[in-house]
Amino acid sequence: MEVIAMSDVEPEVADADAVERAESDADETASRAVENPILEVEDLEKRFGGIVAVDGASFAVEQGSITGLIGPNGAGKSTTFNCITGVHQPSGGRVVFDDEDITGDEPHQVANRGLVRTFQIARELPEMTVLENMMLAPKNQIGESLWRSVLPYFRDEVIEQEEELRERAWETLEFFEIDHLAEEYAENLSGGQRKLLELARALQTEPEMLMLDEPMAGVNPTLERKLLDHIHELREQGYTFLIVEHDMDVIMNNCERVIVMHQGAVLDRGTPAEIKANEQVIEAYLGGEV
Amino acid sequence: MSGADPEGDPGTDTADVPGEDDEESAMIRPKWGSDLFLIAKVVLATYALFFVVGVLSGAGVNATVGTIQSITFWAALFALGALALNLHWGYTGMFNIGIAGFMAIGAYTMSIAIASPDGTPAGFGLPIPIGILLGTIAAGIAGLVLVIPTLRVRADYFAIVTLGFSEIVRLSVQSRSLRQIGDTGYGTGGGQGIRATPVDSVVPWLFDQPIVGDVGGVILAAGEAVGIASSVTMRGMYTFILILFVVAFYVLLTRIAYSPFGRVLKAIREDELAAKSLGKRTDRAKIAAFAVGCALMGLVGTLWMGSRTHISPDHFMPLITFYVFVALIVGGAGSNTGSVIGGFAFAAFIFEGPRFVRTMVRANLGADFPRTAYGAFAEFGAGDPTALIGYVLYQQADEVRYIILGVVLIVLMIKRPDGLLGHRKEISAGVDLSRQGTVADGGRPAGGRTDASSPANGADETAAKDGGDRDE
Numbered sequence: 001m002e003v004i005a006m007s008d009v010e011p012e013v014a015d016a017d018a019v020e021r022a023e024s025d026a027d028e029t030a031s032r033a034v035e036n037p038i039l040e041v042e043d044l045e046k047r048f049g050g051i052v053a054v055d056g057a058s059f060a061v062e063q064g065s066i067t068g069l070i071g072p073n074g075a076g077k078s079t080t081f082n083c084i085t086g087v088h089q090p091s092g093g094r095v096v097f098d099d100e101d102i103t104g105d106e107p108h109q110v111a112n113r114g115l116v117r118t119f120q121i122a123r124e125l126p127e128m129t130v131l132e133n134m135m136l137a138p139k140n141q142i143g144e145s146l147w148r149s150v151l152p153y154f155r156d157e158v159i160e161q162e163e164e165l166r167e168r169a170w171e172t173l174e175f176f177e178i179d180h181l182a183e184e185y186a187e188n189l190s191g192g193q194r195k196l197l198e199l200a201r202a203l204q205t206e207p208e209m210l211m212l213d214e215p216m217a218g219v220n221p222t223l224e225r226k227l228l229d230h231i232h233e234l235r236e237q238g239y240t241f242l243i244v245e246h247d248m249d250v251i252m253n254n255c256e257r258v259i260v261m262h263q264g265a266v267l268d269r270g271t272p273a274e275i276k277a278n279e280q281v282i283e284a285y286l287g288g289e290v
Numbered sequence: 291m292s293g294a295d296p297e298g299d300p301g302t303d304t305a306d307v308p309g310e311d312d313e314e315s316a317m318i319r320p321k322w323g324s325d326l327f328l329i330a331k332v333v334l335a336t337y338a339l340f341f342v343v344g345v346l347s348g349a350g351v352n353a354t355v356g357t358i359q360s361i362t363f364w365a366a367l368f369a370l371g372a373l374a375l376n377l378h379w380g381y382t383g384m385f386n387i388g389i390a391g392f393m394a395i396g397a398y399t400m401s402i403a404i405a406s407p408d409g410t411p412a413g414f415g416l417p418i419p420i421g422i423l424l425g426t427i428a429a430g431i432a433g434l435v436l437v438i439p440t441l442r443v444r445a446d447y448f449a450i451v452t453l454g455f456s457e458i459v460r461l462s463v464q465s466r467s468l469r470q471i472g473d474t475g476y477g478t479g480g481g482q483g484i485r486a487t488p489v490d491s492v493v494p495w496l497f498d499q500p501i502v503g504d505v506g507g508v509i510l511a512a513g514e515a516v517g518i519a520s521s522v523t524m525r526g527m528y529t530f531i532l533i534l535f536v537v538a539f540y541v542l543l544t545r546i547a548y549s550p551f552g553r554v555l556k557a558i559r560e561d562e563l564a565a566k567s568l569g570k571r572t573d574r575a576k577i578a579a580f581a582v583g584c585a586l587m588g589l590v591g592t593l594w595m596g597s598r599t600h601i602s603p604d605h606f607m608p609l610i611t612f613y614v615f616v617a618l619i620v621g622g623a624g625s626n627t628g629s630v631i632g633g634f635a636f637a638a639f640i641f642e643g644p645r646f647v648r649t650m651v652r653a654n655l656g657a658d659f660p661r662t663a664y665g666a667f668a669e670f671g672a673g674d675p676t677a678l679i680g681y682v683l684y685q686q687a688d689e690v691r692y693i694i695l696g697v698v699l700i701v702l703m704i705k706r707p708d709g710l711l712g713h714r715k716e717i718s719a720g721v722d723l724s725r726q727g728t729v730a731d732g733g734r735p736a737g738g739r740t741d742a743s744s745p746a747n748g749a750d751e752t753a754a755k756d757g758g759d760r761d762e
Contacts, residue, residue, distance in 0.1 A: 085567065087563065087567070107566040108566050108567075108569045108571050108572070112569040116568065116569070117567055123561050123563065123564035123567075124561075124564075125556070125557050125564060125565075126560055126561075127556075127559075127560055128553075128556055128557065128560055129717060129723075131717070131723045132553060132556070132719065135550075135553060136553050136554065136557050136570070137569075139569055141550040142550075143549050143550030143551060143720060144550045144551050144571075144575070145551065146575075146579075146582065149545065149546065149550060149551040149552070149720070150542065150545045150546060150549070150551075155545070155549075155720070158549060158550065158720050159720045159721055162719055163726075166719070167726075169723075170725055182723075182725075183715075183723075183724075185715075201568065205569055
């Protein structure tokens, strides 16, 4: 087993870490090793009082892939998301994004590094219009400093940047085909439209990687297909996706790699075909003993 | 009761305007011109109403003009307070109910700075503008000190913290130990407060200046020609200075509102975690917004107390905070134009209205009314209804204010929960956000609006309500 894993990895990359990982996981096969990880999670732990929500989860996400994160309710998927994006402080372990340690960073720091998330229940800004939602997101807005947006001379620069951002906002809205809703308050959108808005808004930050927490929940089949098309199109443009989803068909048909979590730890990872063949995964989902 | 009468008027006046506004320019930020026109319309309609009622009821030109001057003075102050609060509550969603405390810090700092060095307690004898500046800065710093440890406190707990803070400030300046600090002679003067040159003494000073004084003299003469006492005119001049401050506040806060910074503030109000997850430094924005708002409240405190020669802790009861909140709620939180209109409507109909009625009652029925409810009902029983009217509207005029306040709040919550201006779309962006470019695109937003607003029953309801108001 170890030999197979090693042979597939480039000699320079086959450092002590890689060997250790290969050794620690007897199931490791060629397809399970991540060659060019953009996000690496190592032994992530999160305890809430006496409850261990995430118990030593380790996985990596391949650059430019669509990776699925699945697991039964309470497996710790959302907590893992929260620990990676800084919403929760992890109790232990390491999170590395783009070769930089982001463990315990604040949410805004994580987002500014290019790792942007959406939420299980869409967090649109209800009493702001769709366009305002979109205009909020872009990074490095000079007008976000109080004095620059107030003082006469500097305000001209702000206005100039606002004009650019407006164009980008409209383009993204057109891409997602929600431009007809641009001036609507976000609270008036349907559940599915809110999910689209949240994804569109996240894209405005020009991220490298998007983490989507149940993007299809409460979305009708037509919109779901549209959303998936958008995700594939964006992947081709170079974005990386990590998606938590309950719908197995969605995960199996759309992801190159799947990570299975169970009881706070990673149960298995690999291609959809490999995951489908794993007895343990089936048992976890059917509630059998593991 | 006239309290109810004038109430309806500005309500219907303003009701149709936001409706039109919505239809014409949902995407476009409200235009300065049209908003200014809206404010002017409300103000002039109210002046006209008071003037006509005052003159017809025989209260006399002088008393009526005095009332109008007084309304304008309070309107300017409440508009300033509401504008500052709007930055906290309307925009950032920070539930600050410690306004009186920040006003107190501003006013006390100013008084200590400008009071005479020979007085008890002694002051520093600095010029008035420096005193105002110091007061503003002190309140801003107090806000900064308060907000940093409470950044993560939830809205309702934040409210308790700010209320507690304002009471701590009031009780501290009242306390014996700060009355005179050590042997320095400086201090807060305890319950007696501080005596200082009033800020409105800048008006007589202005009259001594070459050009401004001449203009002032002409205004004074013109006022006397139509029977307006010179003291009323002088007070009017100070009110005019306050109005200039309202304009400055409005410009500053509108700039903040229509900027990326304002957008971040709004996002914090709506969902702070979502804003953070998009990479926004919400803590920094909250600190900046809170400190600026507090500094403005301190400035309002100095301007308010500026018309007096004496300040004491009793001026800074939590009731002041409550008044400012009502002013903002009446106008519509989240809108700077609404804050100004709310401040004005509050001052005219709730704050000064009952006193005006009192003046009218005195002019028509005299001032000889029973002092107790028992006496009033006894004479009422004996067949003299004026005794009861006089008791309520003359002897209890200040208490009638609270009744009106309660009724207005209840009616507002039912009929117009978003304030007089209603739910206005005020886009927080530095530019007009409608799609630029080709003509073909021009029709799009409008088309989108009609099909999008059909599921949005909220908007339709408001529209229907607007229509209903207009019909009445």
